[in-house]
Amino acid sequence: MSSTAELRQSSAPLEKTPLETYVPPARPSLIGLSREELALKLGEIGVPPRQQKMRVQQLWHWIYFRGAKSFDEMTSVSKETRAGLAERFTVDRPEVVAEQISNDGTRKWLLRLPSGDDLQKAHEVECVYIPETDRGTLCVSSQVGCTLNCAFCHTGTQRLVRNLTAGEIVGQVMVARDRLNDWADRDTPHGNRLVTNIVMMGMGEPLYNFDAVRDALAIVADNEGIGISRRRITLSTSGVVPNIIRAGEEIGVMLAISLHAVRDELRNELVPLNRKYPIAELLKACRDYPGASNARRITFEYVMLKGVNDSLDDAKLLVKLLKGIPAKINLIPFNPWPGTAYECSDWEQIEKFSEYVFNAGYSSPVRTPRGRDILAACGQLKSETEKLSARERQALRAMAMTD
Template identity: 70%
Template sequence: MTLIVDTLKPDAAPLAPRASEEERTSLVGLDREGLADVLRQAGVAEKQIRMRVGQLWNWVYLRGATDIGEMTNVSRDLRERLAEVASLSEPEIVSEQISVDGTRKWLFRFPSRGAGRPVEVETVYIPEEGRGTLCVSSQVGCTLNCTFCHTGTQKLVRNLTAGEILQQILAARARLGDLPGRAPQDDAIVPSEGRLVSNIVMMGMGEPLYNFDAVKQALLIASDGEGVGLSKRRITLSTSGVVPMIPRTGEEIGVMLAISLHAVRDDVRDVLVPLNKRYPIAELLDACRAYPGLSNARRITFEYVMLKGVNDSPSDARELVRLLKGIPAKINLIPFNPWPGSDYECSDWDTIETFADVVNHAGYASPIRTPRGRDIFAACGQLKSASEKERASARRAAEKAAAEAV
């Protein structure tokens, strides 16, 4: 047996009194280089950095540790020094709702950053036989204002950090009992075998490609074989069509791509997805045809919400087939999920099936997505939190009042 002793830098100065939770660096969201920097701050000698990074990586991303004190193969002295400069933050579960079909929706609250307020996002787990899909948010609110989407009615508050994106995954896995040595925290409805969180879709609140750097770091960590360990073919990033970022998504992240298309004519898509005015359909589809790694084994998924009398005619279906010619693709037909105040209705079932038949006969898979979690507003397009953007003037007034109170 080899005894490993932590060697601190001989010139390492005593650490200052422990910083507050907000001031300490959260280990969740850091890549290996970031973890190495934290270890250096804790006084670990350079020759031990690589080994210690491996230990932290295992505890944070494989085991889902929530306290540095859990790291039993790290010496007590190093754990104490790490705790002075770093933390293992986790979101507060504000609420958990369980649908009659087993779908779960969590409202997660993340601490304030700087002088801002805590923020909340929704994350959804969809259990199916043989798989469990986690729908993850990338922003608090959204800037795109898609008229059929409930999330679009909530103004953008801020981007989530890579750590906050990963914390949704780790917190859901912990809640479900999908971490090594951890039992589910209640009688969760989960797949009968295999990983409970087997797939991740960046289809929650926000536009992932408007938070590219954080999403990239989070997904590269999630797909790392020594951590969360999900195959990139089991991770899907959905975008409303931020065309300039699509090539970078394929080159730098390499996950599966989904496009929120929803219309086959620019005049209709301009209304449903206002981003289309900047990046029209032809330009978007050109970017899809050039997506790095595109093949029959790595098809692009096109999401198409079925809106009564808006985009659901047989001629729309035929035009969709024409537009997608030459693109290895699958078309997900999504029955519209209603929400309070919406002006849209879901297409009749016969209309949806007729639309699907046209697409299927053209050789494209076009599954009709079964609505899940509608009763708890967890279905596609229904997510929205109560977080609102804090006005700068109100924030300054609060800071002034607090200073005067002191």
Template identity: 65%
Template sequence: MALSLDLTQDDTRAALAAQAITRADEKPSLIGMDRADMAAALIEAGIPQKQARMRASQLWQWIYWYGHTDFAAMTNIAKDLRAKLADNFTLERPELVEELISTDGTRKWLFRFPARGAGAPVEVETVYIPESDRGTLCISSQVGCTLTCTFCHTGTQKLVRNLTAEEILMQLMVARDRLGDFPDKPPVKAAAKNEEEAFIPDGDRKVSNIVMMGMGEPLYNFEHVKKALLIASDNEGLSLSKRRITLSTSGVVPGIERTGDEIGCGLAISLHATNDELRDVLVPINKKYPIAKLLDACRNYPGASNSKRITFEYVMLDGVNDSLADAKELVRLLKGIPAKINLIPFNPWPGSQYECSSWEKIEAFAEFVNANGYASPVRTPRGRDIFAACGQLKSESERMRKKDRETAEFAARAEALVQPAAE
């Protein structure tokens, strides 16, 4: 069941409980549980209440620090208890359907998560972008998207459902598995043909940064995203600095203050236009939360400062939003907001109505914004050849469902043709 939260409601937890998505199998995963959830689950499984908190702390370290997927390897837990844990819980990773590696080293993984409730298995894409000094993982929060931004390929896929905290975290955990980013675990041999392109950054952390910029609108799945990011930033587990976690929103205004107060991560805004008339077309949620309301929420974002600036994402569309007048208006709009502006060359996809601005226009735009006091780096397109670049993510689920329908229809027609002869 798809769950799209209206963040103007106070009782979002009640909404989640009412529409809870459960695993199709009966064995729940401990991944995605916070400490309180884990202790409660252990008590439910018959572990004495006096032990539950201590056992939850042990499991927390094995699961999130060491990345173990086998209870039998958890050597400071008694053998009979390990067997009981294995009987009641799972740490199983999702199915890795496909791994693609770009000529620039970017990796894209297609994950298939099991069915939940009455639903079917779902697929999402996750992208890893290695650089010499960092590795950034772009994580999805939903299967599909409701926002239909006209320049975004993901927006052409209808929303199937929200991802759970477990499924959000699994993207990070599998990335760390494959990159050898857990202690004493070597990298997994890449499945792609051009494996030699799959370089890994120097340094202790292969995944040093995460961005909630994959499929979906994170603030329409706030509770699960919040839970996942708080676990990811827990210093006794996955231990990512909140300064290296960024949540990107298309402008769900009621969720912006909550993000700062309850998660405390960096904020990115998909702006892309400097007036409501154009943004209504490019980012239709603007009709509900226009630019003025969005920027007011940014000015009041908890923790925003010159050392923790809000990132404004601005895709460069030829003849649409790339004029010098647009650059001047952008500078005027952002006055008083500690901000930087990421200029994103448009990444084409089949059927798109837009083209990327010329490099001359992009450079002129960047120079003007820089001269007026805002850092405006031009994002180098990464992974275009494997459709892993910004705005290009779209799972194969819809295509596969269409193919299945066509196959079934063809089989039915063939059976109808053969049936009279058989009689």
């Protein structure tokens, strides 16, 4: 890093404070509510307690299994109940403002999240769908902006506007299924899902929005609705140590750690949260993570930065640090963004690093960069779209609406 960048990084706060809070619209969406919360909403429109359990199951099926976009579609629900729900609530998900499709098939959606009924205060996040031969992975955001200031990540240079609600997190999954025609009655020869995996690796630090992330992922994993197994959901954190064990106990999904350095001095620069929770504390929390085993390994994400953290000495120390942790190391070629001070490691050096880690007994795949041409790759979210002109944004929105 340059001396100017180092000064800026050292003076930046470890964590940002949200600038705003969520304001629900006059008719809030039912998406993101638990079964218990849905029962309360039904009670508000006069559904008697003896009917609430049945009606909740009907709503759950229509919303999360069939992907209904209006109460009118819910034909097994009485007309009276549907009319009462429509007066007070919606099943709206985030609005697709723009859709970009990469040369490699990756899709990035810019999603609008209204705050109250004032469109001028609407916020935007991005989520990304990555199709592969054996899976389809959806990268989901948890905050508008990010709490943290990681030096190599473009999202980390932005303000933290606010946390997303559980409904806004679940809504990203529902938007992906809408756009990909991926609901229960999808017309394919084998009926295979397109969205098979979820990674909480989009905008934001999930463990600083713990309750909403927990509640959203419980809905995503529910086998009577969206039904994505917890073993196919990965939560990535920069190292919010107090919430790591809690995540294992209350969320129970796969864990990924954004490590990126093996010495505290360097990690303090790359991931400033390390000054609060240094590497030793972070790795202790990983060793204590509930359910961690060879069958449920913790993923350690390591971005490859040329001349910064990519030496064989770094690889050797990485192996030493992870001793005793059921782990795999995901090596990520750095994805550049405008104004960054870093470069991606040379491919030959990445291969040497990977080979050493692999020979030490750890899986060390090199993540193939996806969606770089639309700035949808790791660390690039919410960048190119911010710079689009009003005319360009309007054109992209029109394309999204007509696809």
